[in-house]
Amino acid sequence: MCLKLILSLSIAGLVSASQIPGPEERIVRGYYIPIEYVPWQVSMLNATLHRCGGVIYSDRTILTAAHCLHNVAVKDLSVRAGSSYWSKGGQVQRVLKAIKHPKYRHFPNPVYDVAVLILEDPLKLGSAVDEISLAENTPDAGTITLASGWGLTRVPGFHWPILHGVHVTILNRTECENYYKDINYKVTNDMICADAHQGDTCKGDSGGPLVDTKNRKLVGIVSWGAGCGTNPGVYADVAFFRNWLKYTVQENI
Numbered sequence: 001m002c003l004k005l006i007l008s009l010s011i012a013g014l015v016s017a018s019q020i021p022g023p024e025e026r027i028v029r030g031y032y033i034p035i036e037y038v039p040w041q042v043s044m045l046n047a048t049l050h051r052c053g054g055v056i057y058s059d060r061t062i063l064t065a066a067h068c069l070h071n072v073a074v075k076d077l078s079v080r081a082g083s084s085y086w087s088k089g090g091q092v093q094r095v096l097k098a099i100k101h102p103k104y105r106h107f108p109n110p111v112y113d114v115a116v117l118i119l120e121d122p123l124k125l126g127s128a129v130d131e132i133s134l135a136e137n138t139p140d141a142g143t144i145t146l147a148s149g150w151g152l153t154r155v156p157g158f159h160w161p162i163l164h165g166v167h168v169t170i171l172n173r174t175e176c177e178n179y180y181k182d183i184n185y186k187v188t189n190d191m192i193c194a195d196a197h198q199g200d201t202c203k204g205d206s207g208g209p210l211v212d213t214k215n216r217k218l219v220g221i222v223s224w225g226a227g228c229g230t231n232p233g234v235y236a237d238v239a240f241f242r243n244w245l246k247y248t249v250q251e252n253i
């Protein structure tokens with residue numbers, strides 16, 4: 001059953017560059033959370049539609065997944081911050097520049113899947129709009145983290161209007177690597193894996209935050225997975241990208 005799902009998803013990936021094997025992810029088996037609980041979360045909009053999640057690094061910079069920039073023009077992009085709804089409320093700011101990691105590749109699964117967005121005007125920070133600092137270290141296996149987004153809540157589904165979150169546990173990377181090797185995907189040292197009891201991120205959650213809430217640090221950015229809630233979710237390892245992210249923000253702000 002798993003193999004069939006992955007196979008069909010892989011074919012979809014070949015047909016359309018915007019479809020990642022598995023997801024551009026959604027929250028599965030999560031729950032509604034108000035934006036004040038994850039004030040670093042934004043929705044990245046393409047024209048008027050939710051495209052991906054994003055994370056507030058500073059009032060003028062947003063972190064997201066590089067694959068979220070497929071088939072979009074920077075002039076059409078904006079972010080909505082400070083709202084539990086992707087479609088209304090909060091603050092909307094246009095994107096001025098979008099910088100993908102130069103080593104980003106898309107197939108067979110995304111690698112170096114991070115990007116920095118520079119906003120035209122700064123966000124006003126407050127209780128529902130706030131920055132989050134980057135983890136210095138890759139989280140240990142067993143760490144409980146929180147992922148959030150407006151992605152699909154079941155397969156097949158739709159972009160949920162209200163923000164959802166799910167707690168997921170960081171997995172041992174070697175074990176995750178071996179797991180995905182068996183189904184021909186490559187988990188590399190720029191990635192971390194996490195799962196829960198079928199709780200997961202899914203299509204539409206990509207680019208969103210994975211946070212160690214105890215220390216209030218961004219540990220991951222939603223990237224990919226095979227299916228949603230059936231296999232471990234894979235995230236860009238923020239500690240691995242920390243220097244690149246900081247440098248890129250400094251150079252472009």
Ligand SMILES: *[C@@H]1O[C@H](CO)[C@@H](O)[C@H](O)[C@H]1NC(C)=O
Binds near residue numbers: 047070071073076
């Ligand atoms: C983004 O929006 C533009 C303008 O509406 C549209 O042409 C394009 O297909 C959209 N891209 C994606 C990936 O949805």
Ligand SMILES: *[C@@H]1O[C@H](CO)[C@@H](O)[C@H](O)[C@H]1NC(C)=O
Binds near residue numbers: 141172173174175
């Ligand atoms: C991860 O799993 C591997 C293989 O099961 C094991 O050898 C290794 O010690 C584990 N690493 C950690 C940090 O738990």
